[in-house]
Amino acid sequence: MKTRVHLHLDPETRTEAQRRLKSVRGHVEGILRMLDDESAYCVDVLKQIKAVEGALDKVGELILRSHLRDHVVTAAQRGDADAIVEELMELFKYR
Amino acid sequence: MKTRVHLHLDPETRTEAQRRLKSVRGHVEGILRMLDDESAYCVDVLKQIKAVEGALDKVGELILRSHLRDHVVTAAQRGDADAIVEELMELFKYR
Amino acid sequence: MKTRVHLHLDPETRTEAQRRLKSVRGHVEGILRMLDDESAYCVDVLKQIKAVEGALDKVGELILRSHLRDHVVTAAQRGDADAIVEELMELFKYR
Amino acid sequence: MKTRVHLHLDPETRTEAQRRLKSVRGHVEGILRMLDDESAYCVDVLKQIKAVEGALDKVGELILRSHLRDHVVTAAQRGDADAIVEELMELFKYR
Numbered sequence: 001m002k003t004r005v006h007l008h009l010d011p012e013t014r015t016e017a018q019r020r021l022k023s024v025r026g027h028v029e030g031i032l033r034m035l036d037d038e039s040a041y042c043v044d045v046l047k048q049i050k051a052v053e054g055a056l057d058k059v060g061e062l063i064l065r066s067h068l069r070d071h072v073v074t075a076a077q078r079g080d081a082d083a084i085v086e087e088l089m090e091l092f093k094y095r
Numbered sequence: 096m097k098t099r100v101h102l103h104l105d106p107e108t109r110t111e112a113q114r115r116l117k118s119v120r121g122h123v124e125g126i127l128r129m130l131d132d133e134s135a136y137c138v139d140v141l142k143q144i145k146a147v148e149g150a151l152d153k154v155g156e157l158i159l160r161s162h163l164r165d166h167v168v169t170a171a172q173r174g175d176a177d178a179i180v181e182e183l184m185e186l187f188k189y190r
Numbered sequence: 191m192k193t194r195v196h197l198h199l200d201p202e203t204r205t206e207a208q209r210r211l212k213s214v215r216g217h218v219e220g221i222l223r224m225l226d227d228e229s230a231y232c233v234d235v236l237k238q239i240k241a242v243e244g245a246l247d248k249v250g251e252l253i254l255r256s257h258l259r260d261h262v263v264t265a266a267q268r269g270d271a272d273a274i275v276e277e278l279m280e281l282f283k284y285r
Numbered sequence: 286m287k288t289r290v291h292l293h294l295d296p297e298t299r300t301e302a303q304r305r306l307k308s309v310r311g312h313v314e315g316i317l318r319m320l321d322d323e324s325a326y327c328v329d330v331l332k333q334i335k336a337v338e339g340a341l342d343k344v345g346e347l348i349l350r351s352h353l354r355d356h357v358v359t360a361a362q363r364g365d366a367d368a369i370v371e372e373l374m375e376l377f378k379y380r
Binding site: 017027039061064065068069072073074075077081082085088089092 | 342346349353354356358359360361362367369370373374377378379
């Protein structure tokens with residue numbers, strides 16, 4: 001984990017991300033309850049897992065937009081353009 | 096949600112999926128705590144979200160393997176091959 | 191490369207896959223021409239690359255459906271269920 | 286298609302992207318030949334399609350890195366930050 005003290009997530013995005021992640025947690029708990037039922041059907045569980053991944057993608061999009069808007073587009077002015085680009089590219093490789 | 100009473104998730108996979116989903120829930124709670132800190136950095140949060148998605152992919156793989164092994168490869172014998180293939184294909188389109 | 195002499199792609203799917211792959215090839219050639227222009231804009235090229243990947247996904251779906259329908263749902267009858275499941279799972283990990 | 290006359294792809298990236306796309310075209314032609322053989326096996330074809338998608342992802346990464354480095358990190362100085370962020374976000378949604 002990096003400590004870039006000057007590049008914080010804006011408060012509005014933080015709050016919205018938390019709101020959505022609480023909903024993700026509730027969704028995961030719902031799948032856990034589905035799995036308590038011994039007649040749970042694979043495809044129903046798989047669909048719920050995809051839905052949670054979709055919700056997490058939305059949180060990721062929210063934070064990525066905020067990062068691009070607040071930190072990436074200003075990197076040349078700040079002088080850390082190379083570092084910020086490599087960091088982003090590392091992230092896209094995970095996909 | 097479908098009710099295919101005869102096609103259940105095998106107990107071992109159910110238990111393992113639950114174990115992993117509890118870990119996913121803990122990971123989501125960890126991100127929520129990260130976001131309580133107003134100096135949270137976007138890229139650190141994005142990495143954690145990717146890690147949770149990776150863990151969910153693993154749960155999905157577990158259940159998909161079980162579904163293929165227990166239900167899909169026997170579909171011709173059971174006589175519901177068309178339905179089971181379309182159901183699976185619908186799922187892959189979400190990706 | 192495996193040689194499973196008895197598990198062939200059905201002729202209709204083969205023909206349709208070829209038709210679509212020729213279109214993919216034409217699309218790649220279109221991007222090559224775009225890149226001959228020194229004023230090519232990154233985002234336009236990225237969009238075209240995504241479009242080609244989408245077209246390839248469609249070819250993959252076509253072949254996957256055919257494989258599930260013709261070979262996977264009959265695996266228990268043929269007696270190679272384990273091998274066919276592992277082969278499929280290996281493929282999904284690439285995603 | 287947009288015409289942003291001032292934001293071109295750098296020549297080196299253009300050349301490298303062309304080189305890789307020619308290899309992608311050759312790979313697609315290889316799959317077309319595979320499909321001429323009526324004993325082509327689904328999973329072999331699926332693996333080749335994934336490989337082509339992987340090669341296209343690499344071209345996309347190359348161009349994305351160039352775009353971030355040359356155009357995105359300087360957007361605040363140029364004054365088109367909002368437009369450039371939305372354009373990028375639109376692209377990530379395709380994934």
